[in-house]
Amino acid sequence: MKKTVLYILFSTVMFSLMEIVLKSTGDAFNPIQINWIRFTIGGIVLLPFAISSLRIQGIMLRWSDLKLFATTGFMCLLVSMTLFQLAIMYDQASTVAVVFSSNPVFALIFSYIILHERLGRANLIAVILSIIGLLVIVNPTHLNNALGLVLSISSALTFGLYSIISRYGSIKRGFNGIVMTCFTFLVGAIELYVIMLITHISAVADKMKQVSWLRQFSNIPVLTNVNGHFFWTLFFIGVCVTGGGFAFYFLAMERSNVSTASLVFFIKPGLAPILAALLIGDKIAMTTIIGIVIIIAGSVVTFMGNQRRESGGSMQES
Template sequence: MKKGYLYIILSTILFSTMEIALKISSSSFNPIQMTFLRFLIGSLVLITPAVSALIKRGIRLCIKDLGYFALTGFICVVVSMVFYQLAILNAPASFVAVLFSCNPVFVVLLAFFFLNEQINKSTVISLTISFTGIMFIMNPFKMSASVQGIVLTLLAAITFAIYSVASRGRSKQFGGLVLTCFSFIFGSAEMLVLILITKISPVASFLQSAGLSTFSNIPIFGGITLQNIAPLIYIGVFVTGLGYAFYLLAIEVTNASTASFVFFIKPALAPILALIILREKISVPMIIGIICLLAGSSFSILPGVIGKPSLNCAADEKDEQA
């Protein structure tokens, strides 16, 4: 059990520094390139334990399984994490960290509409408090982030919630480690294909003329230097790779509900770290929003105290943080 709490502490620290590390590296890499590199590196970190898990479960992947991983990888890496990386460029790291952490709210709503999962009184209270927190964080009367940054962060959170819901049906079959690793692998491969397409001269010229130079002639490994390789390794190996590994190990040693405290703590810890490292201010509306999100999350993360076990959307968060 002590080992489990160590895994929780390590994954919490790593996940809470994700936006900060990406913000620091944002000037050194194309955002699409960064997304590709970090998930490629992260998948390489996870591949050995993932294959071992497959062998242990006696699972042989078929074409249908690979198609499923291609779909989840596309939703997670190509769509959600590109929105997420672009949000990092257009909003403070603390803002993105806290607002993106609300994606379980969208998971509950999507699961209700598409999986017919029940929403009862406790869930309604949780959603109401969480949405109140979201409004305080966005602070429409005095926004700390640009409209573009807000929209991109919300799109990242919503599409990640779609990935989480799409992952629910097969997570028990494969396990979180296998599903996460192979989604990363296929998502990275799809990103590589799209990057190569942007290098085709007519495509590159069209994107540039359309004012989309960020998506034109995207580098793959270009721009990596001795000065910026350390942050890249930290983001790929530690945050994206080991962060997931420690979290999934925490689930195995403890349980999903206990391990989900990683994402209960992150909305509070990430802004503090951003204040210390990036000197980003924490506004009063942000503090109120964080408190609301923590209160709303408690209805899901602490079902035995406040809600019901069937409403533990945090148990599904093993697939919800990129």
């Protein structure tokens, strides 16, 4: 149990520091570039765990699995994480962290729509509380940074969709979370690299430069600023946060259960803003604090509901 607690604590701190460290890089890296770097490193870090898991399960990867990983890689890296990086550029790290932590709520909604899974009372209450919390943080009557919030919410929503697609694929093929995540990262990184190369084609780059909001995606750098000066930053983002954070999250899940491991995402909305205020001076508005409390309350309801459902399932099996 002590190891499980340590795994959860490590993952929670890493995920809570993610937006802060990414924000601290400033303009040194293009948002697409930093995505490609951190998920390539993260996928490589997870690869030994994924290979070991496949061997234990006796599962062989098939060429048809490439389509699944290409879909989840596209949704996770190219869509959700690109929106996430842009949100960090245009909004406070603390706000992005809290809003993105609501992605399990969107996952619940998509699980109902796509997988036709019934929303229990606890999950329904959690959805309502999280939406209220988001509205309090967003404060539609006094929008100071509409773009940043739209990007944050879009990132959380699409990550929730990715989670359900990933879950559908894992159920269909029998892959566990660490295998799905590892190959999603690696295949998604390859897709992202191809996109980055396309932006270097003269005709494409010239067209993108003519559109104001597309200019930053023209001639996306690949290894610019990947040097000794940023070594520890990239090491922390790639190895500790992306690779290590997910690895220890899934190790915690294997040693306990899904609801216990999910404490990582329940604690993050409260911890990330505090760390952002201490480390990079983010100011936390009173409405943000109230919204955080409401979202955490929704998370606690989800956790308790999952615990009750899992204990009920265990009793039925016994």
